[in-house]
Amino acid sequence: MKNIKKILYVEDNPRDRELTLSALEEFNLVNEIICVQDGEEALNYLFKKGKYAGLENDSIGAILLDIKMPKIDGIEVLRRIKSDDKLKLIPVVMLTSSREERDLVESYSLGVNAYVVKPVDFMEFINAIKSVGLFWAILNETPE
């Protein structure tokens, strides 16, 4: 199981988290999903700081990132990821409540891999997750 990469899921809203995780269960994923509460924690995890200092041998295959979060928002996290030489290779999917144009434009200009608007309909959401080809990103090895 060592080769199977983890998925980092950054979401501040516990209900959204529960719903998303339920949706992902639908796919019977073997990947471990690591949930963090906000942007700060996500960055700590990725850069191995704070309570994640000293974390070893941790390979992330994909990042699911909410945009609107307290402290450090998803756009800022994305910026930091994409400006780091190692991390920028990890595919990032933005999960957001809205189609706000400025978020979309900014995300794509920063180099996001996919952008999913959380639909009100749960099934639609599952379809949306499917449609961005998340499985492809996770099951295939990303270049080291």
Place this chain on the structure above:
Amino acid sequence: MEVKYKLNNNWKNYLIAFLVIAFAASLRIWPLQSLGLRTVWVTFYPSVMLVAVFGGLYAGLLATALSCSTALFLWPLFVNKPFINDFGDYLGMSVFIFTCVMMSVVSELILRARQKIKQANSLLESVNRDLELEVSSRRNAENELKAHKDKLEETVNERTIQLKNANEILSKSEERFRSTLDCMLEGCQILGFDLRYIYINDAADIHNRRPKEQLLGNRYEDMWPGIEKTHVYEVIKSCLESRIAQQMENEFTFPNGSRGWFELSIQPVPEGVFILSNDITPRKMIENDLRNLNIELEKRVFDRTAQLAEINNELESFTYSVSHDLRAPLRHINGFIDLLLRSNDNNLNDKGKRYLDIISSSSKQMGQLIDDLLNFSRTGRASLQIRDIDTNKLVTQVINNLIDSSSGNITWSVSDLPDIIGDPSLLEIVFINLIGNAVKYSARVKNPCIEIGFTRNDISQFIFFVKDNGAGFDMNYSDKLFGVFQRLHSSDEYEGTGVGLATVRRIIQKHGGETWAEGEVGKGAVFFFSIPVVPETAFITS
């Protein structure tokens, strides 16, 4: 003058000499024979003298010779005795010849002197005549001169009269100009080269705020202490020197501290410098007020703009927040209902399931409403991204998407549509709304029929229309069709949020076009929008 002497050798003198000697000889031979021999020359002496006096040298010599000949040759014939008898006779004859020759010479000299005198006289006379001539010519010249002088005097008199008249006219004209200057509304002042006041009119009195009597004859600097440091003083000085007219607006500070604005025209004149002044204080005050008002207005506009920008920012944060935070609870309601329905141990009866359906559909409807409203507000704020649009392609796409989610028995009639220039994503929303409405409102008729086409009202605009044979509407309420939240059908009849057509109108207006509709209840409706063939610049940059 040179006098020429001529000997008197006139033949008349010789004839006279002959006759006189003949007479003297005859007189001596006959009646005076008795006088004897000693007095032989008694008649010849006066005769020769007479001849010499009248005839000159040659006549005298001839008479002498004749006398001697008579005495020598005729005398012996008549007295029978030779004339020369002894030495005495010879002496007598020699005395006679000598005396006669002398007399002749003297006579000749006398004659010559007389002739000389005569010539001198005639010379004198001719000189006299010349003199007289000259005198008379002088007199003529004098007369002429006098005539000239008279004429000149006359001319001078005439000219003097003319000059006097001209002077009168001139002084009248000067008076007229002066009175004009005096009464002018503009202030007029003349300063001499020494900057002394030469002339001031009544208006200038008012401008100077002191009577002209105080100023006239006085120097400019003395009358307005401190004026040397002002710009107007420099201008006046430079005009005096350069003789170039200048114009300026000047704020003048009076000795009492009050101020006034004057428009000045400073011109060189022979006496010095002429200053024409206009009091523009009221105008300047108005200008000043206007400038202040403008500044205030600009400040207000700036403040308002800042306020507006702030409001706009707030609005944007608000819609951003709405789009994220308002949708989240709905998503949760819907998501968890779904999870509940999916779980096997939900213990729900049919009634419970129905309630959950209602909750779910209501939350979806609210989600839709939020999306529509956000779309609507976004179309208001977003700037147009102008592109060339393949309208046929766009409309076909929209129709295909709609057919997927609706019944497929609609008869479509789509014309070949012209390409347009506009914002593709916004115009897609327009077609989605209009065609979606047509589909929605014709869903309940037997043979739904939807027609999409265009006309061109003039060169500048295309008019597109979407026509259906559905529910239609009451034309009395046509003005309400495009308002936000305005619906002509209840949600029970047809679903909808009442935002779609308002969004259409807003998008079309942003493109510089218009929207309108025609319809009849139960017979269908036609929705029109116009769009400029060439987009107006104002809409591109908005």
